[in-house]
Amino acid sequence: MQKPTEKILVIKHGAFGDLIQADGVLRDIRNHYPQAEIVLLTSPEFESLMHRCPHIDRILTDSRSPIWQLTKHIALSTTLKHELFTQIIDLQNSDRTRLYRRYILPKSQWIARLSGLEPESGLKGQLALLKQALIPIHYAYSPNVSWMADNISFLLKRHRVQSPYIALIPGCSASHPEKRWPFYKELATALLKHGFDVVNILGPDELEMADHMPGHCLTKQHGLFSWFELAGILNQASFVIGNDTGPSHVASCLGKSGLALFGAHSSVTRAEIRRGDFRALKANDLRQLSVETVLAAVLPKLPTPIQHPTTLKHRPNYSVR
Template identity: 50%
Template sequence: MPRDVPRPVITEPDLPARPAAASERDVRTRNPVLVIRHGAFGDLLQADGALRDLREHHRDRRIVLLASSPYTRLMSRCPHVDEVIADPRAPLLQLGRNLALLRTLRERGFDRVYDLQGSDRTALYRRLMPEPSHWLRKQNPSDSGTPDRLAYAWMLAQAGIRVRHADAPDPGWMADDASGLLAAAGVPSNYIVLIPGSAARHVHKRWPGHTELARRLAELGHAVVVVPGPDELELARSLPATVLTAPEGFLDWFALAGVLRRASFVVGNDTGPTHLAAALGVPGLALFGSHTSVERTGIRMRAFDAMQVPDLAQLPVDVVLAEVMRRLPRR
């Protein structure tokens, strides 16, 4: 992200909003626009293009994003929004926390809301907030095969907004310069990233062939890199690959994006970093079992493709390796 782009303000709804520093003040103050997209991480990536279209349409208005608390620091770097409000998504019986959020939203006087979440929770927010002149809600049932980014494009077009980016997320603003990190680890300019893990609660998304794939790729002369998350350190260290970590144990999203953006190819499970690689335009391949629809996730973008099989445990390494070698850009 260019250094001269002001970072959005982050507002915690249960705390007084801190005054904006001089560098954060923005001419866009008239009639703020609210965009709701809680997360998870892959969902926010899918929304990146829609946020850019909204920024271009509302050039003179302040765009405020309501996101889940774990993602507010991440989205504070997004150049398409001016402010991020943290939604703790507290259980409905925790009235104090929910009323604090609703008070924050009501006080802002939003006259236009773009509900990219389209959930029961956001429907409740609509009933409890003063009715804005325009509340546009994403229509894309969870059992449809349509990626959310296409639903966003349709929603914005219906609102008379010029759609140029909704179907092509490009979160390059997320990527730090990883050249120093890679050089310090002795990683050459051409390397393949493997993403063997997933959140601990989603072990069914993990293809067990990553260790063998790393060995086979190394035998073919390819440098292999693994960038584990907090649930994957032990798994990553079992692979014959260069494991990139930070002093605290794992790279943050910005360093991870920097590593992925420089990769020659990425192979990963259905997990956040794999979706990030796809959105960054890196060539790659995602491996899916029967847990969801590849089409629904929207991971097929640009040079990124996916393989889906009934049972990931039965997917042969030879099949994946052949597909990687067929798609790998020539050096």
């Protein structure tokens, strides 16, 4: 087997949604350098996830330790220097990675954002880097993380989930409670009345919801154990409704039909979550976004329900972005 002529380091620490969204960018890099060894530097919590990504060869992890933890910084510096990378593509473009460029790998060839330039979104910033590196853009606008999705038919059967089902993502990071739409319980009840089965996907920060959410609740304590099962649940859903959070980005990058709910603290443009039949609905105050408005946005897009639907009153006009 011929030894790769180039060794490229791609830096993308996260966050989860941003890393998922970079799938098409990574694919374009791979297509442009088919014989290179491509190594991803990412956060430790994403190591098992990105090992399955078909566009990279190896993973290095960076815990981004505080500056006073010198031992860890020295170990990372030693590792990166010994790799002898021929090129570094900095998709993270953070203050930390700029320090890496200046102090750890100052003699390497870097593709990084020019100082003072702030892109409209993280994805557009990565597209600018591809253009800067003269890498043709074919897939960056259309990430496809089907490689994430396991076959979870056994899981659906175990929990007696019936198709077609609607996947709800009622949570988000605990550090951003303002991104949570507060009416998922009422939405789940309404969807069940319309004849659709409902699967609530709950992360570690919203386990308390499991006791009172109508429909099925899948958590690590209820049978959902991995990134890949999460993607499998989303992949087999007929429609996905979620907040501005990582799993909603997974659904968008799986090519699913769906709707993400955005409040005043989130930018639909910067999120770059709209693609295909996955759209966004923005409200200045998520507490004022009614269940009826969300239903009016999604019901015309849903398949024939498993039961005879109960017609809801009041179907207001809406605008889905």
